[in-house]
Amino acid sequence: MAGVSSGSLSTALTALEAKLPAASLQLAKELFGILGTVDSSAGLRRALTDPSRTGDEKSALVRQLVGGKVSADAAEIAGGLAGSRWATARDIGDALETLAATVVIAVAENKSAVSASGITGLEKLENDLFSFNQTVASSHEAQRALSEPQASAAAKIALAERLVPHASEEAKVLVGQAVSQPRGIKATGLVGRFAELAAKRQQRWIATVGVSRPLTEAQTSRLQGGLNSLYGRELKVNVTVDPALIGGIRVQVGDEVVDASVISRLGQLHRQLAG
Template sequence: MAGVSTESLKKVETALTANTAVSPDHLAQELFAIADVIDNDGSLRRGLVDPARSEEARAGIVKSVLGGKVSEAAVNVVSTAAAARWSHERDLADALETSAVSALAISAEQRGGVEALETVINELLTFVNSVNGSAEAQSALTDDRATDEAKKKLALVLAGNPDSTEGRILVERASSTPRGTTPARLAESFVETIVERQHRSIARVETATPLTEAQIEKLRAGLSKAYGKELKLDITVEPELIGGLRVQVGDEMMDGSVQTRLNELNRSFN
């Protein structure tokens, strides 16, 4: 999101924080469902983002449509979202989906603190890496002939059968309702939302051979110092690199692999 939508998302996040004292996991499920309704109902979506309507009128639509059907907390969050301004129609549902992910992060924190939240992140990353490493899994999860339930069951297996309720909800969501992207990319965005709440970023590391715990800690410390913030390492082993590391943080790629240097040498002879 950009511009006015980014500022609006902050307002929604503030409303979310004020409404997650009780059952944040239930609130997340409601927000996911409401986002789906908005995605599928063009008339409702346009009414909720119509800048010609007053903030009160847009919030009033939410209360008339959702009142008595979902929790008061959900109505409060969605009313705040509807009263805000959005750069694009889709941004409203995107904001509700992001808020649902944040609600699940809050749920994990309330249940088990940082350790529980780290478990959810690792479960999502297991799913992402399993899907990205298997063309068969990618095909199965994007097959229009497969039911949502079948995709959810496969996704849970690919995620290592998550222990956390939050991890299961997010993996099932990514696999069954990718909203125009792929399940793996959506799950990655869920991870980014969660780590951003902790003022962290993801460093995706590819290594030719497995790293020891000491090497991982040294790498984490060095990268965190270089970027001026704590980084969560997502490490995968890629033997074709031959040696060295490939690290991506955001849009920035650092490639010190032997394979890349060989490729560059080959190009120099062409």
């Protein structure tokens, strides 16, 4: 997805963030259900990407279609997508799939640490998705069954759950979606995409800190507290020593980089002089 569609998806993801702290699996299931409706009708997809229709008209079409059948949040999200611009008819479906998966991932993220293993809900989700793909890759019988066009969606979902019996509820939703509505690719390929989304979201809360010399325990504690306060949540802080930084500190959290090292400032000065 690129160009105008990429921009529309980015806008939708930003708007979705406000709903994620209280998100539920039911919301994700409703969004996946709307995706199924969109995918089942070429006429609807054309109507939702028709450049001659205004965004308000397309948004109203979707709200009318799903009104009373899903929650207000699901209708709002789907309506917002319909009102945006999309380069191709498939792009709006891809975006809806991404938003639904993001809701599932956020539900896992909002869980407290798993008491038995000490890992977070998000880590558990990633592990379960990886385990499913590994199990399918090792079984030709499972691969044939999941790709059998005559098999019902319910049968494929039941098989998938047997393959990873201890998977979390979040993983079951994503795996079930992948095997029942792979949307033109292998189910394991779609599960892989979901795993990438989960990994990317988890990366948002890992702070990679580069320093020119080792920190004391007190400095590390102050660094942890400062970063937690800055980002409004507990971060996992990985500190690496890189003498090439000369001095200062370089922090990366997800895609955001704060570079206050001497070498960075020297580079900035050099670019200004070369100007």
